Amino acid sequence: MKVLRFHGKNIINGANSLEYLKQVSYKKAMIITGGKSMFRSGVIDKIKTYMEKPGCELKIHSGISKNPTKDQVMVALEEAREFKPETFIAVGGGSPLDAAKAVLLFYEFPELNFDNVFDKSLPTERTRTNFIAIPSTSGTASEVTHVSVITYPEKNLKLAIKTECLRPDLAIIDGNITMSLPAHIAAQTGMDALTHALESYINTNGDDFTDALAKEAIEGILEWLPVSCEQATLESRQKVHAFQCMAGMSFSNAGLGMVHGVSHAFGGLYNLAHGLGNAVILPYSMDYNKKDAAVAAKYKNLSKAVGSDIIEKVRELGRRIGIPACIKDAGVAEKDFQADFATLTENSMLGSTAVNPIKVSMDDMKKFVHCVYYGEKVDF
Incomplete structure (x- = not known):
């Protein structure tokens, strides 16, 4: 017997599917993204427009590199702990999506960290947070996987954290976002x-x-x-x-x-x-x-x-x-x-x-x- 799980709750596929964000309910949402590309292409502005709702707060954390490191995750994690969002939105290539997964894991389960994450039995379900993934590149498929690959500079290694609770709830597959690639x-x-x-x-x-x-x-x-x-x-x-x-x-x-x-x-x-x-x-x-x-x-x-x-x-x-x-x-x-x-x-x-x-x-x-x-x- 084999248990298969192919994605989270929903995949929204097709050109202009980013507009689905208009239907998302939230109180506080944190966007995690890479460098400047999502700003230059106007994707971040679109997300802000689609998610603009009275009484709701949106915070943006940028600067995730092409091979996200432990340090970058920790910086974003501290920002999340101060802001206290219940919704995370990862937008960009596989790197910000993977970084967001690690942030999400340590945010929802504060007893976990980079020192013990490979030594413990990891939780499989989240109860406090929602997770939306919006890929801008057509490669990693991190928007539907249960994997987060993070670079450990002190070991010169990239290691994969794997658990079902990392799989995004919602994946938005909008080809328009890739047009600037x-x-x-x-x-x-x-x-x-x-x-x-x-x-x-x-x-x-x-x-x-x-x-x-x-x-x-x-x-x-x-x-x-x-x-x-x-x-x-x-x-x-x-x-x-x-x-x-x-x-x-x-x-x-x-x-x-x-x-x-x-x-x-x-x-x-x-x-x-x-x-x-x-x-x-x-x-x-x-x-x-x-x-x-x-x-x-x-x-x-x-x-x-x-x-x-x-x-x-x-x-x-x-x-x-x-x-x-x-x-x-x-x-x-x-x-x-x-x-x-x-x-x-x-x-x-x-x-x-x-x-x-x-x-x-x-x-x-x-x-x-x-x-x-x-x-x-x-x-x-």
Whole structure:
């Protein structure tokens, strides 16, 4: 028996769905967002307009970086404790959404903190707070997942806090919000979503429900992501926005794999953007995992659906939308990579690598990390 949960109470999907905020009741709401992009695009002003109600207070906390840290969460948490909201609204990319989840967890359950969050049995339900998530990028699907990924600078690690109470109550999937995304960000976040779908699809914890969501997301992203990057039409942005959400619903139930383990290792050490790391590593992982018979059969199924070899299709998409061929080309200095190699490989064995369909040995991981950095073929 398996319990599946794909999202919170509701998903509001479609262009202009941000207007749904007019229907939200609240007394005090705190918005958590990133830097300046949501202000420049006018999204924050729209939210303020839609939520303007007599006797209600709205507070904005900004400044969450692309890899949110413990310190950033704590600053936002102190502000929340002073303001005392009953509603949290996370708006932006996966980073402010993940940061808001950690703030929400420690705010509602003050006995929890970064020192003990991995040592305790975490609560599964919230009773004091409401949580609305509004993604501005089409990648992490944090708006429907129970996961918060936070960077621990003192450990050079990105670690995932997981519990059902982190899953937002309301997710708003409005393609209009993504229209200001530059092409390279649309590319990286879209490849992040494709990674979620592909890793979920081959995970041994998946089932018919997660496979169906993942497969539809894979086919949809392969079709619409190039259009989203090259033409930036509202239709293409809305399509990718929806497909990334479906990928999130799949992986939050089935799990991920080694791409995320390795990507978090590079992200934790070098502040490499998560979507970019996943995008680069993905085809290498597919070459590694295809030696498993069950994975190979699933790749064959996907190849039939998309009309060509799925691994080459992913590589071709990466080249087309400007994804670097290897981590070295993504900007990580060779001298740093060589100096940090032992730490990188150790950290790459953590997290989602543990649920990769092929159990990864340390010897294989050393070869794999070498290949993804230098762009060498994975043939072991």
